[in-house]
Amino acid sequence: MIDLITSFLDDNHTRWTFVNKDDIIFRDEFTAKCQMNYCGRYNKSWTCPPAIGNIDSIKKKCLHHSQAILFSMIFPLEDPYDVEGMDFGRNTIMQITYDLFDMVNKSGMHTAFLAAGSCSLCEKCTYPNFPCRHPEKAMISMEALGIDVAVLARNSGLKYYNGVNTVTYFAMIFFDEV
Numbered sequence: 001m002i003d004l005i006t007s008f009l010d011d012n013h014t015r016w017t018f019v020n021k022d023d024i025i026f027r028d029e030f031t032a033k034c035q036m037n038y039c040g041r042y043n044k045s046w047t048c049p050p051a052i053g054n055i056d057s058i059k060k061k062c063l064h065h066s067q068a069i070l071f072s073m074i075f076p077l078e079d080p081y082d083v084e085g086m087d088f089g090r091n092t093i094m095q096i097t098y099d100l101f102d103m104v105n106k107s108g109m110h111t112a113f114l115a116a117g118s119c120s121l122c123e124k125c126t127y128p129n130f131p132c133r134h135p136e137k138a139m140i141s142m143e144a145l146g147i148d149v150a151v152l153a154r155n156s157g158l159k160y161y162n163g164v165n166t167v168t169y170f171a172m173i174f175f176d177e178v
């Protein structure tokens with residue numbers, strides 16, 4: 001099963017690495033930034049605080065799995081303000097993440113995913129008036145849990161910063177060896 005995941009990540013041109021779970025640092029100051037609405041998504045999505053509820057129980061669900069892989073993709077930007085380039089990059093890694101989800105889901109594997117940013121499966125999130133349209137597939141971001149992605153990437157052997165006029169996005173899968 002691990003081969004299935006790693007082959008998929010290779011085929012989709014991601015950079016990936018197995019993660020030592022001790023390298024996943026959760027920082028209260030990052031979740032505090034989330035609550036200060038630094039990214040503009042606080043209280044705007046079923047996959048962001050406060051809708052996600054108790055962060056500790058989500059962390060436990062992820063860390064309960066025996067294995068974790070961090071994967072990343074690097075995208076060129078025209079300049080540091082190239083929002084379209086950033087959107088393209090995030091949509092690309094998220095499409096790959098959703099495809100990976102579909103593949104492992106079909107195989108019956110129990111997994112947990114953490115996304116690159118807030119859920120963007122729907123053009124407009126139904127939060128807070130109607131239930132989530134895709135609760136099985138909507139993913140919480142690493143940032144929403146307060147994960148220090150820069151430290152995790154560095155300790156896992158992936159580069160967090162890949163040069164001027166680039167953006168690097170990360171996502172994660174937790175799973176069990178079968």
Ligand code: SF4
Pocket residue numbers: 045046047119120121122123124125126127131132133134135138
């Ligand atoms: S799947 Fe749609 S409704 Fe559910 S969190 Fe994502 S954007 Fe919102």
